Amino acid sequence: MLALDIADLVMCFPGLDAPVLAIDRLHLPAGARLAVTGASGSGKSTLVNAITGLETATRGSVSWGGTDITRLSAGRRDAFRAAHIGLVMQDFHLFPGLSAFENVVLPVRLSRRLKPAERERALQLLETVGIARPHQSVETLSRGEMQRVAVARALLSKPGVIVADEPTASLDRRTGDEVAELIVRLAREGGATLVVVTHDPALTERLDRRIGLDGGRIVEDSGEARAA
């Protein structure tokens, strides 16, 4: 469970004058559940990339539990993300040719030897998310099942943070609802801080706080409104 602190964060892309993202200050307490909304091009994905360290910040700092990931080298940042941040993406990014179980343990297996406890946890997570046959090849699963496998993968290393980028956008309504419920429930059970980028009002409903982005800036924040 990690708290997020953003200070003076600016993200610029080469060839663009205006910054794509500019956040002066954002604090998210450990264990909080945040929804990020906004039109496309508002900077939502850039925010996800910045807080997960997938993209290097142009300026400013992004701290998780006191670790400023903008100051880490690319390699250490990858390692920090592997250890502390579980990612769920719109396009699943599962690897065809491998089974559901193999996909869940792939990131760990590529870095080191899989421990028996991790193997157990992977199988249990797959059961929890409702995958009946963990050794079924991943390309034969339905889209909803694929996203469930991706959720299981995000949770394998017991991350302190779960970041989901449009996790329900490519699913139909009912499946999307089930996946949304799953993510929120598992984040709560695992005690993880949750950040979800979404258009989905049903998903936003399930979270405690919502910030709206426009033109790379925070234009509304339910948390501040409440505080105010």
Next chain:
Amino acid sequence: MIRFILADLRRFKGGALAVVVLIALSVALSVTVTLQERAVRLGSARAAEKFDLLVGAAGSETQLALSAVFLQPSPLPLMSGAVLAKLSQDPRVDFAAPVGFGDSAYGHPVVGTTTTLVSALSPRLAEGALFARLGDAVIGADVPSPLGAEIKPMHGGIDQGGHVHTEIVYRVSGRMAVTGTAWDRAILVPIRAVWQLHGMEGDADHDHTDHDHADHDHAGEAPDGAAAGDHDHGHEAHIDADAALDEHFDADTPGIPAVLVKPKTVADAYRLRQEYRGETTLAVFPAEVLTRLYATLGDARSLLLAIAIGTQVIVVAAILLVTIMHVGARQRQIGALRAFGASRGSIVAIVWGELFLLFLAGFALGLLLGYAAARFISASLAATTAVRMPVEFAREDASLAVWFVALAVLVSIVPALSALRLSPARALRA
């Protein structure tokens, strides 16, 4: 890791196969060139092993060696039979055997010689016995005739339009063991039968009166030249095939193209060679002549090998291009792997491992292909020349292989490192 690499290769199996085949073909080319050159060198060296010293009439050293070792038909001049007599009695000589070429039967060379040479080539016969009568023949291991079969010798070769000698029909009395030389295709007959066939010896009991006749006859002449012009042998008389052998040679012995000499010691060999290098005779170590020929062969090998290595460089460059494009196309996958926590080292290992695996597979396949091709070429050469050409790997090939693997390691690391150039987010958008 390995499972992931294999799953990944399965997804791109068409491209992977093409890369493997490309590498395999280019490797096979160099392997074949290297192995075949060695096979020809070793095979002919072994073929020359039993021919320590050859003495012939003054002329081309190379021609003398090739004719005697590989039984290559060619116009060899005759030298006086007195040389054979002298060599036979020389105390430094273990044995001296005449070699008379010129005739053939069913495409196999008929060689006139003595039982001594047969025993030298094949200490134990595979079957049958040495020749005991003028009409007997001992055949090489690759001559298909059975024991007791009749052989009708022909002057020259069948393709040169020679005529059949009607005066004698040889009967196969024995078969030599496999020697791995051109002599496996030969039909060996008593030298006196050859002389008589060509009218160089008066009659069966060789009470020779017509000495000068020998000097211009053609026991060793080129089949083509001989067959066309001079059929006036004046030897229509039947030859007594049952006449006993006479393997003693004196000063009246008819002319012969070559004498194979087995000296008693190495020093004797050098002394004899020195002595018989003169105005009328020529003495050569066939091994030495062949060594000179190999030098030429070696030059050809260097050229072919340079071409082969050139093609390999082109293939490697093409593969590099393909891989860099391939890595570009799979940036998304690489970005995702990094996003989900795969270490940078493992990404490099995956991209590098995949490419290296392809290189290795291509290399292994190329070795097999090259080896098979060399075996095939050797086999077809052996079928026409009877010279066994051993296809084998040697110690120095290992360093070539190490070079190739080292180069493969280096080349495949380039795309692996380029895979990490982009940030994971950019890679995911690719």
